[in-house]
Amino acid sequence: MKRLAGVLLLENQGEILVIQRAQHLRFQPGYWSFPGGGVETSDGNGSKRERAAKAALRECEEEVGIALDNTAFTSLRLLGRWQTPTYAEPGFDTFFFLLQIDGDRPRVDANPEVATWQWLSPTAFRQQWQKAHKIASRPVLEALEAVEQPGPPRNHNSMEVRDFLCMGGQALYLPLATATLPPATHTNCVLLPTPSGFYLVDPAPIDPKERKLLFQCVQDKVQRYGPPLGLILSHLHYDHLGAAQWLAERLKIPILASRATDEDLRSGAGSGLSAGGASGGGVVTIERYLQEGDRFGVWRVLETPGHARGHLCFYSEVEQTLICGDMCAGRGTILIEPNQGNMSHYLHSLQRLADLKPQLAIPAHGQPLANAAIVLGELRDHRLRREKKILRSLRNHPSKTAYQLTPMAYDDANPSVWPLAALSVESHLIKLAEDGLARRLGDVWLAVDD
Numbered sequence: 001m002k003r004l005a006g007v008l009l010l011e012n013q014g015e016i017l018v019i020q021r022a023q024h025l026r027f028q029p030g031y032w033s034f035p036g037g038g039v040e041t042s043d044g045n046g047s048k049r050e051r052a053a054k055a056a057l058r059e060c061e062e063e064v065g066i067a068l069d070n071t072a073f074t075s076l077r078l079l080g081r082w083q084t085p086t087y088a089e090p091g092f093d094t095f096f097f098l099l100q101i102d103g104d105r106p107r108v109d110a111n112p113e114v115a116t117w118q119w120l121s122p123t124a125f126r127q128q129w130q131k132a133h134k135i136a137s138r139p140v141l142e143a144l145e146a147v148e149q150p151g152p153p154r155n156h157n158s159m160e161v162r163d164f165l166c167m168g169g170q171a172l173y174l175p176l177a178t179a180t181l182p183p184a185t186h187t188n189c190v191l192l193p194t195p196s197g198f199y200l201v202d203p204a205p206i207d208p209k210e211r212k213l214l215f216q217c218v219q220d221k222v223q224r225y226g227p228p229l230g231l232i233l234s235h236l237h238y239d240h241l242g243a244a245q246w247l248a249e250r251l252k253i254p255i256l257a258s259r260a261t262d263e264d265l266r267s268g269a270g271s272g273l274s275a276g277g278a279s280g281g282g283v284v285t286i287e288r289y290l291q292e293g294d295r296f297g298v299w300r301v302l303e304t305p306g307h308a309r310g311h312l313c314f315y316s317e318v319e320q321t322l323i324c325g326d327m328c329a330g331r332g333t334i335l336i337e338p339n340q341g342n343m344s345h346y347l348h349s350l351q352r353l354a355d356l357k358p359q360l361a362i363p364a365h366g367q368p369l370a371n372a373a374i375v376l377g378e379l380r381d382h383r384l385r386r387e388k389k390i391l392r393s394l395r396n397h398p399s400k401t402a403y404q405l406t407p408m409a410y411d412d413a414n415p416s417v418w419p420l421a422a423l424s425v426e427s428h429l430i431k432l433a434e435d436g437l438a439r440r441l442g443d444v445w446l447a448v449d450d
Contacts (some may be wrong), residue, residue: 001083001091005052006036007060008079008143011101015119016147018134019064022115030115030370031167032125032136034096034143035060049078052095060158064117065109072099079146080154082139085162096143099184122148131358132169132319135370162383163217164167164191167368168360169319174217176205180239184332186363187239189214190323192314194297197226201314201323202234202364206242214243214252232290233257234325235308236264236340238271240364245284254287258303260310262286269340281306299323304353306346315356322358322372328379329365335420336427343383343427344434350380391437393431395447402426402445 016034023029027382037059043051053076061067066411075098083093108117120128122144128134129141145155164172170193174187187204198221205211218228230253233241248255263269265284290312294301302313307326314323326334329351336343354376361372369375386409393408394400402425410421429445432438437448 001093002038003039003048003052004092004094005039005056005059006094006096006143007056007076007107008034008036008096008098008147009060009066009101010098010147011105011119012103014119016125016144017064017117017184018120018125019110019117020115022113023374025113028137028367029303029371030135030374032129032134033140035063035066036094036096037063049095053078053097056095056097063111063114066106066112068099075099078153079143080139080156082142082154082156094139096139096146098147102178128167130170131268132321135168135360135368137167138165147340162213164221167362167370169316169321171316171319171321171323171362172221173362173368174214175211176214176243177207178204178210178239178242179206180204180365181332181335184329187364188362188366190362191221191225192296192299192323193225194229194299196297197229199230199232199296199299200228200247202233202240202325203231203243203247204240211243211246215247217387218247218251228253229296230288231255232312232314233261233284233286233313234313234323234364236261237268237308237326240325241270248285255284256288256290257286258291258310258312259289260305261308261312262310264290264310264340302353304349305342306349307336307341309340309345311349313353315358320357320359322353322356322361324353324361324372325364327353328361328363328369330363330369332365335423337423338430339427341427343387343424343431347380347383347431350376350383354380364430383428389433390425390428391432394432394438394445398446399441399444401431401443405429405445 019031019035021029021031036056039051039055043054052370053073057068057072078100079096079098081095084091105417110117125134125144129136149405164174166172171186172191175188180187190201192199195336228251231244231248243256260344290301292303298316298318299314302315304311304313304327311325313325314425354373358372361369375416390409393405403422406422406425409425410418429438439446
């Protein structure tokens, strides 16, 4: 577990310097936090707290150009220490410190790791976070709360009780262990609040302990959000619906999905590599079909075929928040299998979602994504670049199978992913054939002259 440190700089008007992480960063790009970073060997040999304090001051100078003298070290107040849950990757052990700034606000000279910055009061930040205008993790909110409610340092270890999480806005999500496609290990069950109660998207686990946790967490939300009204399936794959029938029977609520999802499940589909090889969860009885334009409070149903023909997303224009199922992932990749998905439809759906300009996307796997419109657009562009590489490989090496083309089209990837990548290559070849740029001859493919 990597050790981190951050510093909350509090000026005389009660405002704190907050920064937005740059989009190119691997961890939580677009999220809001405080100046900080990793504890390094150069931060000395003292206690964990002392080394973290030195790291916070060093990172403050490196990230935002604010150099603090030696007296700042003794003036730092520890607000708390937060460890990421055991199921979260990567794992962090983060110390947050508070430093009161006397006199004028210091000049901010941010480095490329900072997209932008602001001075805001804790209350103003929380209000923007509640509207999903600021995306931030729970420790950031709790550190701000600790500024307003002074007390002993707060301590949250990695073994604390699991519950629904929120990175901004009203939607919550609960990561639950499933047999999904690696490297992902969990599927997010998303809670959508409405004026009359709430819906749950993708109740996935088969494991009895994970099901018990889900049921208890749902029960705990009734007092605040009202009764559970229904379970929604984003699509057919078993790593998204393993607990659906089980939970529906216990809560006495219906299961909702697209008509295509119901038809595919009735035909025996739902497993395969896209589901990580997951199987079962029993027979799922879908009682109501969802279609484009249906609403649950502020949440609008969007038909987004591609990964699966009956795939659905849910969008709130009010919060610019997208519940995106398997359209993209916070961890791992999205597989488009030729027998269940359609690459042309998938790319069209990605563009459509990007055009909505969502600020936050909650995928089925991995952490929520800030600057979601950018992420969706970049994912589509990445797929199209890969497609051009596949076509170039085909022109240079005609009469090849998708599997034979994969090492050339994915020469920048670890060979261990080539068997899965071959399925994406075939899906791209099918799209190229639809576009008149390739044709199949038995098991092999040929490029068509422009």
